Amino acid sequence: MxxxxxxxxxxxxxxxxxxxxxxxxxxxxxxxxxxxxxxxxxxxxxxxxxxxxxxxxxxxYRAPVWPPAEGEQRPMVHFDFQVGDLDSAVAEAVALGATVAEFQPRGKVRTLFDPAGHPFCLCLDEG
CATH class of the missing domain: 3.30.720.120 (Signal recognition particle alu RNA binding heterodimer, srp9/1)
Known part of the structure; x- marks a missing residue:
């Protein structure tokens, strides 16, 4: 090309x-x-x-299911955003219309859903 x-x-x-x-x-x-x-x-x-x-x-449109489940629409991609304060970032995202996923696979990462149901992650910046 x-x-x-x-x-x-x-x-x-x-x-x-x-x-x-x-x-x-x-x-x-x-x-x-x-x-x-x-x-x-x-x-x-x-x-x-x-x-x-x-x-x-x-x-x-069918919103993806998190965590992935057999026979359901799978998340094809998701965004990861690095944040300095995880709790504040989650609260801000929720105030904008996000929802917190019930399943949270890692301690310093929060999985949320945007208003269309796409999962995205807020990841604590520890550096």
Whole structure:
């Protein structure tokens, strides 16, 4: 693929029943802005250099199940965000519309669900 720009990861596209609403959730969670919006698609600028998060309309959307269960919609990808204060970060995410998952596999990581049901993790920065 000689026409491809080497080493550039532009972003990740996530399906959602309400792409605009989910973009607003992540923009607020990450302190970023919505860089572009049109019917069925919204883009959150994750940082000035990228990567971007693109939220795309998905008709017939089924939220993934966490932890994964046989015969259910599996999480195909999830985000991990490093935070300095785990309890405060969880409280902030919940105030924005996230819910805390019942199953928590690790002590210094909290798994939550965004408003569309995608799991994401807040990971304590110990360094």
């Amino acid at each position: 000689g026409s491809r720009t080497a080493g550039i990861w532009w972003g990740t596209t996530i399906e959602a029943p309400d792409p605009s609403g989910l973009a607003k959730f992540y923009a607020e969670l990450l302190g970023r802005h919505i860089g572009h919006e049109e019917p069925g698609t919204a883009i959150v600028a994750a940082s000035p250099q990228g990567p971007f998060f693109v939220f795309q309309q998905a008709d017939g």
